[in-house]
Amino acid sequence: MAMHEIIARFCRLTGRNICSLSVKCTRNTTLPASRRYISRSTGNSIQFRLDERTAHSSLDLFKKDTGVIYRMLGLDPSHVQDNPERFRDWAVVFGSEEITGGRHYWEVTVKRSQEFRLGVAEAKMAREDCIGTNAASWVFGYTQRKWSAMTSNKMVPLQLVGKPERVGVLLDYEAGLLALVDTERPKIIHSIRGRFRGPLCPAFGLWDGELLTHSGLEEPESLVGC
Helix, strand or coil: CCHHHHHHHHHHHHCCCHHHCCCCCCCCCCCCCCCCCCCEECCCCCCCCECHHHCCCCEEEECCCCEEEECCCCCCHHHCCCCCCCCCCCCEEEECCEECCCEEEEEEEEECCCEEEEEEEECCCCCCCCCCCCCCEEEEEEECCEEEEEECCEEEECCCCCCCCEEEEEEECCCCEEEEEECCCCEEEEEEECCCCCCEEEEEEECCCEEEEECCCCCCHHHCCC
16 A cells, blocks of 8 residues: 555544645656547537546546546555556546646536545646645645645635535636636636646546546536636
């Protein structure tokens, strides 16, 4: 079992937030040119699956690779196909499509999870890092019944946000905006500003329960212009 996974579980048992730990931010590493995705999304209505090649050994994909479930024991890392794109220290998986421009919207259903992260990350983000701990990822995290906006190993607590079963994610590449969306109203709960300089992938971290992604959706009319 990877040391970071052991630390993460210890933190949950002792009531500490893993995000409060000092995490060394690793510079982005260049991955082999063999990366292959369905397509490069520059318009709207992004449609993606989860990329098994990036999935940590404790994560199982299901429902035609649109959902992910956390397995406490998971697979023995030595039995997982050796792939430089795979996260081996953190329970993270990327979406299968790179985003190089445009405005995109997708939703995530959360089931039986008390600790997860969702957002975007640079396609070539270092696999030794966890999403939200470096300048190459922008995510919204949920742990200890609280939401936070996370990037560059910094956390901004979000106030008056419960735990909805389904949330939306809005990405405006050119505007440098990532937003968490209340799907019932719908409206933006909180947004993160960033400088997107290269291809991005939808990114997910999961430490219990399961997540189901819903892509290929049109952006709600109430969000247009936000």
